[in-house]
Amino acid sequence: MAMVAQHHRENSSGSINKHLDAGKYVRYTAEQVDALERVYAECPKPSSLRRQQLIRECPILSNIEPKQIKVWFQNRRCREKQRKESTRLQSVNRKLNAMNKLLMEENDRLQKQVSQLVCENGYMRQQLHTAPAPGNDASCESAVTTPQHSLRDATNPAGLLSIAEETLAEFLSKATGTAVDWVQMPGMKPGPGSVGIFAISHSSSGVAARACGLVSLEPTKIAEILKDRPSWFRDCRSLEIFTMFPAGNGGTIELLYTQAYAPTTLAPARDFWTLRYTTTLDNGSLVVCERSLSGTGAGPSAAAASQFVRAEILPSGYLIRPCEGGGSIIHIVDHHNLEAWSVPEIAQETSGEVVYSLGRQPAVLRTFSQRLSRGFNDAINGFNDDGWSLLNCDDGAEDVVVAISSGNKNLSSGSNAISMLGGVLCAKASMLLQNVPPAVLVRFLREHRSEWADFNVDAYAAASLKNTYAYPGMRPTRFTGSQIIMPLGHTIEHEEMLEVIRLEGHSMSHEDAYMSRDIHLLQMCSGIDENAVGACSELVFAPIDEMFPDDAQLLPSGFRIIPLDSKPGGDLQDPSVPNKTLDLTSSLEVGPTTSSNGKNSAASYSARSILTIAFQFPFESNLQDNVASMARQYVRSVISSVQRVAMAISPSGSGPTAVPVFTFANQAGLDMLETTLVALQDITLDKIFDDSGRKALFSEFAKIMQQGFAQLPGGICMSTMGRHISYEQAIVWKVFAADESTVHCLAFSFVNWSFV
Structure with missing residues (x-):
């Protein structure tokens, strides 16, 4: 019996070894x-x-x-x-x-x-x-008096080196010291997933900001990127190095002339005449610092000089410190004095990582967004040296500015350049918005293009890609109302999105009934988050060909909204801010309410902003007047549509409500909601509708505001007791106040309702 057991163990051991040999313990050549x-x-x-x-x-x-x-x-x-x-x-x-x-x-x-x-x-x-009488000692006053530094004109290399050393010292005192009273921005806390630490200046001349963070690049590569400002800073129109020479200590000194776009038609562009100093510190850190020089220095041509205002860069720059194991810590100081009493300033750096889809590489998508932004900035500024000139208005009104250019740079780039007999026409205007959240307005413009855009005008602009100018006498086309948004990419924090918009259209003539009339637009959208700090809100688009080649010709148009006031009081991290377009209805005055929810930012928003609109159109020389008239009327129509939307978004001046509430109902309505007339005012609109009902209501909201009524499809709502209610259809209409000029409330009628 023992022998049998021993033999069994040997066979078992042999099978195990064989299994191991035939399993994972195999040596591969x-x-x-x-x-x-x-x-x-x-x-x-x-x-x-x-x-x-x-x-x-x-x-x-x-x-x-x-x-x-x-x-x-x-x-x-x-x-x-x-x-x-x-x-x-x-x-x-x-x-x-x-x-x-x-x-x-x-x-x-x-x-x-x-x-x-x-x-x-x-x-x-x-x-x-121990101090004597206050009136006998002025030492305290003299002790805190700081002489103000005056900019000096550079006439020789020795003077430039002296200015460079002073610039370096002042920059380092701002980057790592207390030369400026810095206030850390709320919510910006360091961590492995954050960009870094941000701070803004307090009680200093001009506008200053400081940031520091970790970058996974070597210092020399970072300095090379940062010096090429037009490649990442979209407000920078051009940067020209006039002279460069060694500083004698291993560094270099450069004299630069820089032009910056104006973000709106209401302000002139800025230019800068600066000294830039690049050097390496004793601890191995790399420094690139810059400041303005006194005197006129370089400048634009006499014809273009009137379009620029000389601004000042106070000691600013980058301190780049190598890290052990790779990467660098970078300290950034940006200190400007734009020499203006009310010039909006926006920052649109494109250094954020891009998340992409549809097979496009991040570099290609970044190039597209940069071209859209640059083309839109060129259209807004209309520089003379780009070939732009103003066109006189025949009707005498100056609300819309029309400019023409026969040498637009955006149409001459790429391998498929458009040959044009005429040029490009731009119709642009700026207007003041009161109490309108920019993010909400841009979201509405993006999601509901049919409420403000003319499909035939889009079709005319798109025809330029195929060199088939059809104005006048465009083929009649009916817009189906279908707008398909196809995302291409977005930055990590969704500050900016790049997408393709397909507008479906059908020909109204029988011979072209089976031909596609779809229009494709490349669109960039940014600033749609109410909690974003400091950024403007933009919606910029350009017609593209269906094949969408990487060198597609772009003729950007769109909207830019720049806040003029700081954000309204309240918690910036409040999660109750409106992120659904249904909240547009909260701006309607629906009568007395007991609701005390004051955290809704759309309802409590009280600030001013500037809306700038610019639309570009190609034209043939013999059709210039026709296209100019069409463009001027179209922009006025868009402005009118935007004003209607803004009125709906803007809270009413007479006690706005944070959330729409019910103020009256007949007995059938009280039975349906299972409530009383006294308790009715505690019921908000969003409590009875589900998501599909809210979406259906908002999809018809613009129609309600324009024609006064709309019909909603059947659906499910909920009573105050939590019971579900089905209805075949609902009719919504506007009820005006006694003066018949303001909307008092919206009325709802539910047809054939029953408890489920």
């Missing part, structure tokens, strides 16, 4: 590994049939069983997953180390500042006990 790696690169998880096919196709794998191949691919996927996780953890660790270093340095700086303040406080206490 280099040729076999190469063959498997090639397959893994194509398909990391091959099926059983694919593995068997692999063995048949590769003779060097014929001595390996399919099960062993399966185990190899499993192990290979695990190693790849571990490698990616290890790389991610290393990246997070580097970020944490860098942020920890920043926080330690900030803590040291604050400790020193506290010590200094304690000493000064003790000294002041001592002076208070």
Whole structure:
């Protein structure tokens, strides 16, 4: 019996060893590994049939069983997953180390500042006990008087080097010191997933901002990118280096002339004459600092000089410090004085990472968004040296400015340049908006294009891509109302989105009934988040060809809304801000209400903003007057539509309600809602409609505001007791106040309702 057991154990051990040999403990030759790696690169998880096919196709794998191949691919996927996780953890660790270093340095700086303040406080206490009469000592006043630095004109290299050294010292005192009273922006806390630490100036001349963070690039590469300002800063029209020479200490000094776009038609563009100093510090950090020089310096031609106002850059720049293990910590200071009492300023850096789809590479998408933004800025500014000239208005009204250009740069780029007998015409206007949240307005314009756009005008602009100018006598086309948004990409934080819009149209003539009249637009949308800090809101689009080549010709038009006032009071992190377009109805005055919800930003918004509209159209020389008249009337029509929408968005001046509430109902309505007339005013509109009902209501909201009524399809709503109610249809109409000029409320009638 013992022998049998021993024999069984030996056989069992032998089978185990055989299984191990035939399993995962297989040694592969280099040729076999190469063959498997090639397959893994194509398909990391091959099926059983694919593995068997692999063995048949590769003779060097014929001595390996399919099960062993399966185990190899499993192990290979695990190693790849571990490698990616290890790389991610290393990246997070580097970020944490860098942020920890920043926080330690900030803590040291604050400790020193506290010590200094304690000493000064003790000294002041001592002076208070021993000081003579206040009127006999002026030393305190003289002690706090700081001489103001005056800019000097550079006449020789020695003078430039002296200015450069002073600029470096002042910049470093701002970047890492207390030369400016910095106030950290709320909600900007450091962490491995954050960009860095942001601060704004307090009680300093001009406008200053400071930021620091970790960048996964070497210092020299970062400096190279930052110096090429037009490639990442969309407000920068041009940057020209007039002279460059070594500074003698390994650095370089450059004299620059820079032009910046004006964000609106109401303000002239700015230009700068500056000195830029690049050098390396003793600790290995790389510094690029810049400041304005006195004197006229370089400038535009005499013909274009009237379109620019000389502004000032106070000591600003970049401090780039290498990190252990790769990457760099970068400190940025931006300090400007735009020499204006009320010029809107916007920042549109394009350094954010792009998330993309539909097979487009991030660099291509970034190029498209830059071209859209630059073309829109060119249209708004209309610089003379770009060939733009103003066109006199025949009707005497000056609400819409019309400019023409026969040398528009946006149409001469690319391999498929449009040959034009005439040129490009731009109709533009700016208007003041009161109490209109820019983000909500841009969202409405984006999602409901049919409420303000003319399909035939879009079709005319799109025809320029095929060189078929059909004005006048355009083929009659009916817009179906269908707008399909196809996303291309967006930045990580969704500050900006790039998308293709397809507008479906059908010909109204029988001979063209089966021809597609669809229009495709490349569209960039930004600033649709109410909680965003400081950015403007934009909707810029341009017609493109159906094939959408990478060198597609772009003729951008669109809207830009720039806030003039700071954000209204309240919690910026309040999650109750309106993110659904249904909240447009909250601006309607629906009578007395007991609702005390004052956190709705659309209802409590009280600020001013500037809306700038610009539309571009190609034209033939013999049709210039016709196209100009059409463009002027079209922009006026768009302005009128936007004003109607803005009135709906803007809260009423006489006690606006945060959420629409019910004020009256007949007995059938009270029975349906299962409430009383007294408790009716505690019921808000959003409590009885589900998502589909709210969407149906808002889809008809514009029609209600324009024609006064609309019919909603059947659906489900809810009573105050939580019971579901079905109805065949609902009719909504406007009820005017006694003066018949303002909307008092909306009335609802539910037809054939019943409890489910």
